[in-house]
Amino acid sequence: MKKRMMMVLGAAGIIFWQAPAHVQAALPLAMATRHDPDVSFDARPDFIYLDDYGFYVAWGVPYDLIFFDDYYFLFRDGYWYRSRGYRGPWGRVRNDDLPMTIRRRSWGDIRQRRDTEYRRHDRGFWDNRFRMDRERWRSRDNRSTPEGRPAPGRDRGFEDRREQRGAPGGEHDFERRDRR
Template sequence: MLKKLLATTICLGSLPVAAAHAGTSISVNINPPAMVVAAPPAAVAVVPPRVAFRRAPRFIFAPTLGFYVAVETPYNLIYLDGRYFLRDGRFWYGAPYYNGPWVRVRGRELPPGLRRFRAEEIRHHRDTEYRAFREDREHYRGRWYTPDDRR
């Protein structure tokens, strides 16, 4: 593009001087490309999970964690400081009852005891404690918590 422009300018510059006096004018405008500004990303609404229990879940106390974790349920549910916490995907939710209503809880808003552990660690310690119970039910000395079904 620049070579063509330069060649055209040289050719036009070599026209006889008389043509310049005839009122011919040449102008070359080179405009920069228009600036494109991307729209900000749309806000993504985080919808609380739908959690349903046929009966109140059972929680086992995991000493290595320092709080109760639900067993025999498909949910990653925790009971700590009189509240329930649920891990669903990448997010934590909190509720006053084991069946909700669930509200998103950001990491810095979690109780310090819960904030110390990654979700995988919590599941590992829950499974370890529950395995100890299943292998020797008669001599298991751990603690259990089952919430009252009435609200």
């Protein structure tokens, strides 16, 4: 009898102790989104080598783009992105994971130094330099990423680093002269 009484009380307790009907369970939904920046290039950007900074900076594009250590680094909307090719895909990079060479410079300083370097030479110098780089890369632009060692003259024993200005990759005038 006690058993039956306990079962009846237990069933009644379950029925009367229900949660209020207006309670809703919130399901946490997390949607993963890519953090690729909205960036596109019609052709490979022109780069200027900043010898005192040790990296290349894009010239004539509306993006803050750096080439350093076989990677392209893009600063966009307050975030850093990195890619093997200038067309992407871009992966987000934390500030702490940036190379120290880039991290210790502000964009204001980089832009000012790039503009100063550009003004050191006449327009004909840069037109010729960029034209040669574009011709060299024309066949490579159809591929998703560039080939070869992008930093010209690096680890090749060239004494005068000032001659190494230009776009990443390819063969420059001073390299051709040395091979003859």
